[in-house]
Amino acid sequence: MTLEPYDPQRLDQFALRLLDLAAILREMAQRSREHGISDLALHDKKALEWCTKLEQWAEKTRGDLELRVIQDKAERRGRNAAK
Numbered sequence: 200m201t202l203e204p205y206d207p208q209r210l211d212q213f214a215l216r217l218l219d220l221a222a223i224l225r226e227m228a229q230r231s232r233e234h235g236i237s238d239l240a241l242h243d244k245k246a247l248e249w250c251t252k253l254e255q256w257a258e259k260t261r262g263d264l265e266l267r268v269i270q271d272k273a274e275r276r277g278r279n280a281a282k
Contacts, residue, residue: 205213231239 227239231237
């Protein structure tokens with residue numbers, strides 16, 4: 200796996216892509232309700248596995264970010280204390 204740098208803009212773009220997918224599924228649910236379709240068959244095994252892995256990845260990444268924030272704060276405090 201290759202580490203890719205993400206700035207806040209790129210994180211937002213990724214998040215919006217996930218929201219777009221969620222919106223598609225919500226729209227499908229709504230249309231199913233509107234038209235009385237209660238049993239749409241889906242091949243969901245891989246998608247559910249991907250979601251689980253994506254959730255794990257997001258939690259790990261959030262932890263990495265929190266560590267980075269703490270390290271940056273400590274560095275700034277150290278620089279300010281040295282002045």
